[in-house]
Amino acid sequence: SQQGEEDPQALSIQEGENATMNCSYKTSINNLQWYRQNSGRGLVHLILIRSNEREKHSGRLRVTLDTSKKSSSLLITASRAADTASYFCATDAWSSASKIIFGSGTRLSIRP
């Protein structure tokens, strides 16, 4: 049961440009998280935004949340080669206190 869907599935941009990834979900949430996965590695937590928050920043990352549209976006500014990775959104599940549901991810490639 997939809750979050990322868009686009793949994104290729020039180093220095901004990258925007979107996530849409189906049911009400308490919070939404974004994770990064480098090739062949586990996921790393980037940022968590609660349902009563509209925007959150962490370094070069900016996350927005629109609960009326059931969508979130992750903006990476001034991209670097090291940002090349897959990015996943994850939303909590009302049925369980700890369980979260991941989307299928956006593959981001940064061209030098």
Place this chain on the structure above:
Amino acid sequence: DVKVTQSSRYLVKRTGEKVFLECVQDMDHENMFWYRQDPGLGLRLIYFSYDVKMKEKGDIPEGYSVSREKKERFSLILESASTNQTSMYLCASSPLAGTGKQPQHFGDGTRLSIL
């Protein structure tokens, strides 16, 4: 820093074998999770555990079982491995949720091939 360690990065087994994947975390987290990751399907939850000897089925528990005898260790067991269980397996842990869901911390994964 939280460290989640999976016992093997790569594993090759034969159809019908019983396979054990081990995961250990060092941050005294209550919750532990097993996911499998397949291209185009994202991460799918197999099982999770919120306490020692406690477990809950995830979205795709068929063909798998788990064991949590100690708080720091969560094992995934493939009772009789089949080729459709060839996948990347990821273990994660998190503290108790509290008022909001806590971030999960992941191991580097085990790429399992069933021949």
